[in-house]
Amino acid sequence: MNNYQADKCTHCPIRSKIYCSCLDKDNLKDLSISARHETFEKKVVILSYGKSIKSIYNILNGIIKVYQLNEEGEQQIIGFLYPGDFFGSHEGGNYQFFAETISQVKLCKIPIDKFKMHLEKNPSIKDRFYEATINELSLAREHINILTKNSAEEKVLDFIKMISSRQDKMGQPINPVHLIMPRNDIANYLGLRLETVSRAFTKLKAKELISLNSFESIILN
Amino acid sequence: MNNYQADKCTHCPIRSKIYCSCLDKDNLKDLSISARHETFEKKVVILSYGKSIKSIYNILNGIIKVYQLNEEGEQQIIGFLYPGDFFGSHEGGNYQFFAETISQVKLCKIPIDKFKMHLEKNPSIKDRFYEATINELSLAREHINILTKNSAEEKVLDFIKMISSRQDKMGQPINPVHLIMPRNDIANYLGLRLETVSRAFTKLKAKELISLNSFESIILN
DNA sequence: CGCCATTTTGAAGGTTTTCAATGTCAGTGG
DNA sequence: CCACTGACATTGAAAACCTTCAAAATGGCG
Numbered sequence: 016m017n018n019y020q021a022d023k024c025t026h027c028p029i030r031s032k033i034y035c036s037c038l039d040k041d042n043l044k045d046l047s048i049s050a051r052h053e054t055f056e057k058k059v060v061i062l063s064y065g066k067s068i069k070s071i072y073n074i075l076n077g078i079i080k081v082y083q084l085n086e087e088g089e090q091q092i093i094g095f096l097y098p099g100d101f102f103g104s105h106e107g108g109n110y111q112f113f114a115e116t117i118s119q120v121k122l123c124k125i126p127i128d129k130f131k132m133h134l135e136k137n138p139s140i141k142d143r144f145y146e147a148t149i150n151e152l153s154l155a156r157e158h159i160n161i162l163t164k165n166s167a168e169e170k171v172l173d174f175i176k177m178i179s180s181r182q183d184k185m186g187q188p189i190n191p192v193h194l195i196m197p198r199n200d201i202a203n204y205l206g207l208r209l210e211t212v213s214r215a216f217t218k219l220k221a222k223e224l225i226s227l228n229s230f231e232s233i234i235l236n
Numbered sequence: 237m238n239n240y241q242a243d244k245c246t247h248c249p250i251r252s253k254i255y256c257s258c259l260d261k262d263n264l265k266d267l268s269i270s271a272r273h274e275t276f277e278k279k280v281v282i283l284s285y286g287k288s289i290k291s292i293y294n295i296l297n298g299i300i301k302v303y304q305l306n307e308e309g310e311q312q313i314i315g316f317l318y319p320g321d322f323f324g325s326h327e328g329g330n331y332q333f334f335a336e337t338i339s340q341v342k343l344c345k346i347p348i349d350k351f352k353m354h355l356e357k358n359p360s361i362k363d364r365f366y367e368a369t370i371n372e373l374s375l376a377r378e379h380i381n382i383l384t385k386n387s388a389e390e391k392v393l394d395f396i397k398m399i400s401s402r403q404d405k406m407g408q409p410i411n412p413v414h415l416i417m418p419r420n421d422i423a424n425y426l427g428l429r430l431e432t433v434s435r436a437f438t439k440l441k442a443k444e445l446i447s448l449n450s451f452e453s454i455i456l457n
Numbered sequence: 458c459g460c461c462a463t464t465t466t467g468a469a470g471g472t473t474t475t476c477a478a479t480g481t482c483a484g485t486g487g
Numbered sequence: 488c489c490a491c492t493g494a495c496a497t498t499g500a501a502a503a504c505c506t507t508c509a510a511a512a513t514g515g516c517g
Binding site: 040165199209210213214216 | 496497506
Binding site: 166167205210214 | 474
């Protein structure tokens with residue numbers, strides 16, 4: 016667990032597909048020296064809209080919510096990040112959203128200077144970030160699809176399926192689905208009230224479409 | 237109105253900011269020869285999800301809706317395109333959505349080969365497309381913000397404001413707001429029924445937040 | 458003028474929200 | 488060790504809102 020070992024990136028369990036996996040041996044060693052592992056408690060705001068970008072991040076474990084503020088200053092959650100997810104960059108020098116821990120979170124923090132240096136040496140990294148943005152766009156559209164579903168039950172079920180298929184993409188089992196975030200955050204993401212989400216869970220359980228054990232929900236059918 | 241005149245791109249009234257404006261005089265002349273102006277009637281599907289990308293398009297006039305199909309095969313509108321908007325490309329060789337005319341539409345159609353040729357000669361075009369994707373992402377998030385508003389009235393008002401501020405960005409007056417698309421399309425975009433949208437318009441008019449003259453709606457206050 | 462597509466309006470029914478109360482669980486201190 | 492506390496989740500009941508189905512009104516176009 017030594018954060019400063021010179022080859023921690025080589026043995027990294029998550030190894031960002033859009034960045035670190037683009038680097039060769041030497042650059043990876045170089046990154047190992049400047050990348051820092053940091054641990055945050057739950058409910059900590061890691062980065063804020065408008066602040067200048069100083070670092071980019073990979074999630075080692077724990078979960079994070081990403082949100083923006085609407086005109087009324089209310090929080091609108093636009094996504095949840097899980098281990099293996101990358102965040103922090105989007106051109107322009109300033110963060111475009113807020114990121115806040117939901118659970119305790121361990122991050123790999125990469126200084127922006129080092130990142131830019133690698134970008135210059137290896138322009139293909141830029142292409143990977145372009146692809147990552149396109150992927151974010153398709154996630155946003157999936158979100159839009161869920162938001163236009165007409166019943167709360169459908170929205171909640173789709174939400175569980177979305178998290179499940181994400182676990183799948185990350186090479187983890189489809190079941191049980193680890194939701195972790197509080198009902199209120201799910202409600203916010205789905206454009207509903209927390210009571211409605213709670214009732215939807217109860218109905219889905221009654222219909223045996225899901226079964227619940229505390230903070231894991233298993234999709235049946 | 238000669239579509240084949242060799243300098244039509246030089247005098248183009250919209251001149252795509254993300255593409256054509258990146259080209260120098262010679263390349264613009266070159267583009268003039270291969271770019272074609274085409275007119276489509278209303279309710280014509282111009283491009284479909286999954287089909288291979290053969291051209292990219294700029295809208296000269298008229299409006300277009302962009303949609304995807306959800307799991308049930310229903311149409312979900314994810315945006316409306318106005319004159320000056322660009323569409324058609326997003327890496328991967330295949331279109332990622334459907335585009336259908338709402339009104340009669342005049343397009344500038346650029347063959348993908350010509351586009352790729354310019355891309356090779358002028359790599360900065362790629363950066364502009366990256367920026368355009370980031371812009372699309374922020375539009376999608378604006379859409380999400382509207383969808384999570386809790387009343388139909390708010391959604392409709394926000395929708396009108398969105399179109400208005402887009403007119404502003406395109407250098408046109410904020411009022412009157414040109415909606416053009418049918419209630420049903422607005423309803424689809426907002427996750428509502430067309431009757432609900434119609435009632436919301438009536439209420440907003442009663443509250444004097446807007447005033448209506450057929451297909452133009454003027455925002456007051 | 459009359460047709461067709463679209464929009465508006467009405468009324469009933471269903472869903473979500475709101476407000477309030479109760480239930481659950483983990484952590485803390487007596 | 489157990490009661491207490493605070494955070495979160497569930498449930499209930501009434502009110503508000505949206506949807507559904509149906510009918511009437513509007514507007515463009517032949």
